[in-house]
Amino acid sequence: MSVFDGLKFRRVYSPIHNLDPRIKFIYVCAIFVIAIMFGELLPLIILFTFQIPFVLLAGVKREWIRSMRGAAFLATIIFLTNFVFAYLGARGIGQSLENAVAMTLRFIVLIESFSIFFLTTSPDHLGLALEQTHVPYEFTFAFTTAVRFVPVLAEEAQTIMDAQKARGLELERGNFLKRIRNYIPILIPLIVSAIRRSLELAEAMESRAWGATKKRTNLYVLKMHKGDFILIAITIGILAVAIYIRLYLPIPSINQLLANIN
Amino acid sequence: MIEVEDVYFTYPNGIEALKGISLTIKNGEFVAIMGQNGAGKTTLVKHFNGLLKPTKGKVSIDGVETTKVSVATLARKVGFVFQNPDHQLFSETVEDEIAFALKNFGFKETVIKKRVSWALNLLGLTKYRKTSPFMLSGGERKRVALASVLAWDPKILILDEPTIGQDYQQKEKLRQFILQLKAQRKTIIIVTHDVEFVAECNPRVILMREGKIVADGEASKILTTPEVLNQAFIVPPQIAQIFFQLSDLGFPRNIIDIYEAREILLKAIRRKTM
Ligand SMILES: Nc1ncnc2c1ncn2[C@@H]1O[C@H](COP(=O)(O)OP(=O)(O)OP(=O)(O)O)[C@@H](O)[C@H]1O
Ligand SMILES: [Mg+2]
Numbered sequence: 001m002s003v004f005d006g007l008k009f010r011r012v013y014s015p016i017h018n019l020d021p022r023i024k025f026i027y028v029c030a031i032f033v034i035a036i037m038f039g040e041l042l043p044l045i046i047l048f049t050f051q052i053p054f055v056l057l058a059g060v061k062r063e064w065i066r067s068m069r070g071a072a073f074l075a076t077i078i079f080l081t082n083f084v085f086a087y088l089g090a091r092g093i094g095q096s097l098e099n100a101v102a103m104t105l106r107f108i109v110l111i112e113s114f115s116i117f118f119l120t121t122s123p124d125h126l127g128l129a130l131e132q133t134h135v136p137y138e139f140t141f142a143f144t145t146a147v148r149f150v151p152v153l154a155e156e157a158q159t160i161m162d163a164q165k166a167r168g169l170e171l172e173r174g175n176f177l178k179r180i181r182n183y184i185p186i187l188i189p190l191i192v193s194a195i196r197r198s199l200e201l202a203e204a205m206e207s208r209a210w211g212a213t214k215k216r217t218n219l220y221v222l223k224m225h226k227g228d229f230i231l232i233a234i235t236i237g238i239l240a241v242a243i244y245i246r247l248y249l250p251i252p253s254i255n256q257l258l259a260n261i262n
Numbered sequence: 263m264i265e266v267e268d269v270y271f272t273y274p275n276g277i278e279a280l281k282g283i284s285l286t287i288k289n290g291e292f293v294a295i296m297g298q299n300g301a302g303k304t305t306l307v308k309h310f311n312g313l314l315k316p317t318k319g320k321v322s323i324d325g326v327e328t329t330k331v332s333v334a335t336l337a338r339k340v341g342f343v344f345q346n347p348d349h350q351l352f353s354e355t356v357e358d359e360i361a362f363a364l365k366n367f368g369f370k371e372t373v374i375k376k377r378v379s380w381a382l383n384l385l386g387l388t389k390y391r392k393t394s395p396f397m398l399s400g401g402e403r404k405r406v407a408l409a410s411v412l413a414w415d416p417k418i419l420i421l422d423e424p425t426i427g428q429d430y431q432q433k434e435k436l437r438q439f440i441l442q443l444k445a446q447r448k449t450i451i452i453v454t455h456d457v458e459f460v461a462e463c464n465p466r467v468i469l470m471r472e473g474k475i476v477a478d479g480e481a482s483k484i485l486t487t488p489e490v491l492n493q494a495f496i497v498p499p500q501i502a503q504i505f506f507q508l509s510d511l512g513f514p515r516n517i518i519d520i521y522e523a524r525e526i527l528l529k530a531i532r533r534k535t536m
Contacts, residue, residue: 159344163350165333165337166342167410168337169366189350
């Protein structure tokens with residue numbers, strides 16, 4: 001479940017948590033775009049380091065490290081494939097290496113920024129943001145409910161596993177096919193109880209007048225604060241700098257820099 | 263025999279659910295574990311079949327430490343029926359559901375057939391043999407879960423909240439049935455909030471609160487000691503409440519059994535009317 005942990009929101013208060021989720025989302029998208037714009041190692045390293053103050057400010061270092069560790073497996077695969085193909089494409093070892101590291105780092109930057117977003121944005125807050133950008137409430141509700149039920153489902157999976165182990169199920173027994181089949185007694189109760197729960201939820205909601213009026217009111221209304229404007233400024237700033245560099249400046253590779261020093 | 267020696271258990275999220283539990287449950291004993299929500303009852307019984315291993319301390323079943331063997335091995339000896347039957351039902355028919363564990367333990371086909379019929383009959387489920395377990399009512403699903411564990415005839419039986427969602431008749435059947443298992447020298451451990459049920463069964467009661475055992479002894483003693491019950495936030499059974507209120511007339515305080523109560527009251531009435 002370690003991959004989920006990296007996306008699991010924990011209620012704490014920090015300047016980052018208090019930011020408007022819409023602005024945060026725009027920021028994450030900007031980082032996303034910049035990461036795609038550059039294939040060179042140097043700017044990606046800068047981009048990667050640029051996120052770290054956010055993590056520290058939000059106080060989610062532990063969770064963030066865990067999500068990075070969760071991404072390590074995929075990152076390794078990306079690194080190896082890039083390296084092997086670049087090398088086979090008859091580039092030098094140094095250059096292939098740099099290229100592979102850059103591609104891996106690009107992936108990590110994407111994961112990094114999304115994980116910061118999800119770690120510091122409560123599902124309710126996110127739902128509110130969607131609603132106030134005029135996304136229909138049905139979608140917003142479905143979205144926030146889904147997000148909120150992920151940890152519940154993970155816990156339920158654990159209980160089901162316990163219940164079946166108590167009836168003598170051994171997950172690690174048998175050959176590859178048998179092992180996959182071992183998971184049937186876990187998946188079926190999990191799916192059935194998820195469906196059962198969703199039907200019950202629907203009934204409970206309807207009996208509390210869900211969808212009775214077109215226009216819902218909210219207890220909380222999102223407002224922009226100083227921090228939000230600062231983040232907008234930062235976003236526009238780095239986007240402008242990135243575009244300028246991309247268009248007008250040559251980016252040296254690390255290999256060249258090293259060669260120059262010698 | 264179940265031996266628990268100074269067990270502490272902390273969940274990965276840091277919640278310390280057991281704080282120094284020690285107890286021994288002998289073969290053939292009938293034990294009810296009680297206590298408020300979150301007291302650690304389920305956590306404790308999950309140690310008995312190795313689903314959870316103590317963070318500190320030791321749990322042994324018949325002298326074998328639970329850390330040394332797999333859950334599947336222990337399960338052969340320790341049957342565990344979970345609180346919520348929906349966490350285990352998955353087969354197409356009730357019959358297959360009951361056969362599942364028997365197949366896991368490697369019983370022979372002929373034996374499986376016999377055991378399945380036996381368990382179906384025992385819990386009044388024979389007419390649902392070919393029905394999908396998902397089509398049954400909540401109480402019936404609970405009985406299927408129970409049948410699926412009883413089928414392999416474990417020496418120790420753990421029931422987490424067995425009376426929830428059962429109508430009175432089924433509860434009474436369950437009680438008869440537990441007494442029958444007790445007569446066969448099986449060890450039975452129930453986790454329950456149902457004081458009336460416990461009062462009728464009169465088992466050994468272990469009272470828990472915030473991860474610790476606060477009382478351990480005869481039901482008729484524990485369920486009639488207000489100080490102890492208050493600690494665990496339990497209301498005494500109705501018969502005990504009546505006798506509390508009659509105690510200033512010289513009636514005994516430690517009565518939880520209907521027949522005993524009847525005898526005492528009859529005697530008093532006769533004395534008055536004669
Ligand atoms: N899987 C889990 N992860 C983390 N904490 C848990 C888990 N299961 C239980 N707990 C916590 O451990 C404590 C004891 O829980 P437990 O389920 O043993 O209580 P219980 O006595 O069975 O309660 P109930 O009467 O509600 O069934 C509670 O504080 C609970 O929040
Ligand atoms: Mg419980």
